Amino acid sequence: MKISKTNAIEVQNVTKIYGSGESSVKALDNANLIIYDNEFFTLLGPSGCGKTTLLRLIAGFEDITNGRINLFNEELISLPPNKRPVNTVFQQYALFPHLNVFENVAFGLRRLDKNNDFVIKRSNEVLELVQMQDYALRRPNQLSGGQQQRIALARALAPEPKVLLLDEPLSALDLKLRQAMRVELKTLQKETGITFVFVTHDQEEALTMSDRIAVINQGSIQQIGNPEEIYEKPSNQFVANFIGEANLILGKCEKTGINGICKLQTGHKISINIPDKFNKDDNLTIFIRPERIKINKSKGSSLSQIQEFTYLGNAAHIELLSNGVSVNATLPIDKVKNFKKGDKIEIEFPKSFAQIINT
Amino acid sequence: MLNLMFKRKKFSKVWDFPGFLTWTFFFFGFLYIPIVILVIYSFNSSKFAMIWTGFSFRWYEKLLTNDDMQQAALNSLYVAFVAAPCATAIATLTALVVVRGGSFKSKEFSNGLVTLPLMVPEIVTAVATLIFFAFIGINLGLINVMIAHTVFCIPFAYMPIKASLEAMDPTLEVAARDLYSDRNSTFRYITLPLLMPGILSGFMLAFVISIDDFIITLMVAGGGSTTLPVYIYSMIKMGVTPEVNAISTLMLAFSIILVTGYWVFSKKS
Ligand SMILES: Nc1ncnc2c1ncn2[C@@H]1O[C@H](COP(=O)(O)OP(=O)(O)O)[C@@H](O)[C@H]1O
């Protein structure tokens, strides 16, 4: 699939500070990012990192302290929220309780002064898109959480926004519904061709749905990339830890270069690509995913003891202690069937999957 | 086994406390028996308020021919129908500023200032109002009463309106703005309809308080602008006649109809 490279949203040096003086909170710190047209873009980060703030700035509900945001090359700051061709799906849906489902969906179109025939046609069309056409005359409080979610989606889609902003739209749903809605949202985005900016703190959600992800921590953007890049090549320890499980092991550089050598605190001496900016005896942190660790059949010098053995069905999660350093490994079940807690095994860090990571 | 568990799990009910029922009956009796007696005796044919001689509509008929009383009742309605809407409108604007006006310095102060009259003894307000009108030299009869009622009804209208505005999710207004509503249409299509139950409650309260008011009205109302409570008081000064019972019963019926109407209306929407 090819992503057309028109810039839908450009966030340039955006800083947002709430309040003033001693009680001020810096919610966003010099954020820069570009979201392309037709893209499913995700803002991922822990609670309180500034995801909602960025969405609210794009939608126009808050004023920017510093920097600028462009929408299709048009400066946004001067426009009030009702003049921005952007719609939001709110975390708690925010459906209008005094209007029925149809009028909720038609609300944006009516405010845009579309003629009545068009409003009716378009609203029904969108209700059909989210499979809620049978509920048009109900009040929001007569709907389940999942149904309200669909109406919130339909309401935001009806005016055909250029960008749809979604603030943790799935977090209030139960697990099963959440998983079903992931697929639906993704399909909807592809069908409508509308740029989605999706906010979540759930890394699995982000990895499965997004074209690209921006990982945010404490108001600053840590890394932007597609799911594979974010997972396989995290740019720092925060990203490595936040997305999935990571081993971060300290070591000492013994030799730099493509075939560099690093001596880990686990006692292992591994071969790894060490850029020339490092020197011999520099301290390094090595990153490797638990599922990339291998068992070495030929007994080596350094043994690891199994501290905890968790059966996962098709795999096993093993907590090891090597030379006093804890290492996590996820291994295929048939490789580790006969192991149990207390056993000693030899592990290996494959060169292609171990990498140096910034703090 | 299961049976045993159920037996042990015996919750004490509030009416198991000794004396609870007695006190409850005593309380409600004290509250309502006088009213019931008043209503019953309004249908008494006797000229003396306390001696029952037979059923009749006599006193109601007498009321119908009492021009002074009718004028007083009309005055009460005029005042209430001017004061309650004005007070409600002002209270609504005040609540919008205090609750939705962001954080401004004098916010708590303003809120206190609006609700303070609820705590000030009414006689103080009454005397102050009287002196104030005399001081600035406004003497417009019933209009004076209307102005005074509007002012002291504001906090009563304000309380329910503020409460319902505070209970309203501000995200709804944000959502409306997001869906291409400017400030005016957001107010018209979202804030106002959602606030309507609160506004109606505020109006009802202001209306009832205005109809009911005695002390301030007594001070402010000149001759010819007597309201019903003031008129009833002047009747009682000449002795409690069954006519007073009848008119009180009518007022009671009026309140009940008003409150029931409101209740039915709010259940429907
Ligand atoms: N209206 C506000 N006033 C003051 N501080 C706020 C406001 N909104 C958010 N914050 C603060 O800004 C930070 C980022 O918040 P938010 O963008 O809501 O985070 P997220 O959506 O990622 O959980 C938090 O520390 C939060 O407490």
Ligand SMILES: [Mg+2]
């Ligand atoms: Mg948030």
